Amino acid sequence: MSGGAAGAPKPLPSSGPKSLREMPHPLATSSSEEMGPALTPSPDLLLPRSIADKDLSLPNGTPVDTSSPASSSSLLNRLQLDDDLDGETRDLFVTVDDPKKHVCTMETYITYRVTTKTTRAEFDLPEYSVRRRYQDFDWLRNKLEESQPTHLIPPLPEKFVVKGVVDRFSEEFVETRRKALDKFLKRITDHPVLSFNEHFNVFLTAKDLNAYKKQGMALLSKMGESVKYVTGGYKLRSRPLEFAAIGEYLDTFSLKLGTIDRIAQRIIKEQLEYLVELREYGPVYSTWGGLEVELSEPLEGVSACIGNCCTALEELSEDMTEDFLPVLREYILYSESMKNVLKKRDQVQAEYEAKLEAVALKKEDRPKVPTDVEKCQDRVECFNADLKADMERWQNNKRQDFRQLLMGMADKNIQYYEKCLTAWESIIPLLQDKPETK
């Protein structure tokens, strides 16, 4: 069932996301579904539904039997297959760039340009360019957490900055933030469920986001955010092993990251103190050179050399501050929000178990399991499936992110030493030079 003819409802891919070439141009069809964000996810939609959706069915239409755990895992398998095709068959690209300062009477703030390129049917146009500020990203994240509680939502860079300590409008700060916001959107883009979220769609496309925000739930799916989790009253007896393991892992992981963050900060501090001394050291050679005749050039050379090393060191420290530390902090925030998701999952399971117990206590003779208990069971299993899938994706991304991050750190240090090496090697001939006349 590949690309449909004009006039038919837009065929959504049934075996993995279509490559760009095979996708029909959204404007080629005149489907009524063009008018806005889809109200109901099409039954053909491959990807696992949000827990809010009752209808779970496999791509070919067969309903999934959620009462058996086996079905969740087959869903999982399907997911993994699709992930592998991710790299080549992307159909959504989002970028954050071009920060601009806006000065208004009430406040001053920065907006970023969010550019979207896509062939997805959910989008009316193939390209969008909107301007968003941090508030908007924050709003998006909250909406995603509300509407996709079973999934791991990527973190945002820290909201508040201590005024006076950090300059909110400095180039470095804005650039660091921009990179983090870009990463945030890219992570959502790469997520098979989150990227189809309606709020995300609006965020990327709406000219006036504020109007949309005010409308609240008006346009949203009736199955949208109304799902509330009963908190309190339900206590989970024990976390299933695999989730307990995840919880423990996240605890240790964020602990270790915290330590690495502290070490990195300490190194930067020591480097800057070293830099201060170096800045005094170099010029003394120059002063000495002024005293001497034959040694004047060699001493000047050494002075200049040390100056070059200072510059290289400054660049290294800046790079570490701007590129290394923020990513660490991002992952620490990520871990925190993931732990919260785990807790929510516990809640859902607790509710289910409590209700199940309540039914068992009634001692009715083999009734069919009441629907609300069934619903609870569905929820638990979907939550578990979503979470496991997300964890795996997260682990993979984490590995790649850290691989890149640490290689980057090593690279920067190598570059620093190479710059210093060049400087010192270049003055050796100067030092060895014998003056022509005696």
Place this chain on the structure above:
Amino acid sequence: MENAEAEPSDSRPEEDDAAPRSGFSPPEQPVAAAATMEDCLAKKMEITVSEAEKRTGRNAMNMQETYTAYLIETRAVESQGEGQCAPVDSLWRRYSEFELLRNYLSVTYPHIVVPPLPEKRADFVWHKLSADNMDPDFVERRRIGLENFLLRVASHPVLCQDKIFYSFLTQEGGWKEMVNETGFQLKADSRLKALNATFRVKNPDKRFTELKHYSDELQSVISHLLRVRARVADRLYGVYKVHGNYGRVFSEWSAIEKEMGDGLQSAGHHMDVYAASIDDILEEEEHYADQLKEYLFYAEALRAVCRKHELMQYDLEMAAQDLTSKKQQCEELATGTVRTFSLKGMTSKLFGQETPEQREAKIKVLEEQIQEGEEQLKSKNLEGRDFVKSAWADIERFKEQKNHDLKEALISYAVMQISMCKKGIQVWTNAKECFSKM
């Protein structure tokens, strides 16, 4: 009668091209021609300070003290080397004996820039270095410094011929008595006298004045350099050592990771290597600092020669002044005119003139004194010119040595830096490879 004058001391010393004489303070041995480089003691004799040993003994106040003794080994160099080595002679000396030797040389050869001793107390230390004189690292560096001192003296064309020096190297017992018997302490100029001369001298050789300024500035700039270098070393130590913390945390982190574990663990090992590498790097750098220190102390030796010149010049000016006034007195007595105010003149006015016989007697005494004075002035002038000539010859020799040595020191410093950079590149490249395997 002409006014006796101190000959301006910046006259060209063309006449005397005899060997630099220490005619102003006759040494114990017959004046010999300066040795050429080939004749230097250093060429004929291998000298090493090979060991240092802690000793306890009783000092002058009969209190127990701990001190370090140094083993001086000497061996004649066979010019027809057939592989047969002469036997090694050895004796133990302590630092105070080295000091005694140097004092003797400074007083006996005031026109020579006498090589300095290594520092008495550990100075310019940074936190890892001990300020304790008994610290093994300090003792080791001092041992090297003492050996360097002996080699410098042994390669000096004038100093190497000194008998006291030779005995220092070869005669264990009775050396101190021998030195004291030379009576050199009596010849030493008092500090006060020298200071007085420095302030009051009217016409010193401009070259010496310049040299004095130079040595003051040199001392100041090298002190500054050594101080800052010590701080730089301290900071650099901190930077490297903090990286060691990465080793531990990577190891702990790798325990909870599956695929990333190995890469992290081995990278952590490289971080440990990196942290440990700074110890050797900084130890090597201490040798560079010692080379600078030698010239810091050499500045003092230069100043001592300048001071001696000022003292001699002042002495000369005083003698000339004295002669002039005596001649004037004589003239006044002879002609009966009082040209200048003098107490005698006043008293004679008050108490009546002297008898012609008394006057004659006085004139005779004065004429004798004037005769003596003129001879003394002549010899002082000669001494002064000799001093300037021989001192300047040694200063030129010293300048060349200084330029050569400091250039070598700078080159070796640059080489150390290059080595440090290469090690850094190596370690981080290794770490990067480990990260890439994550």
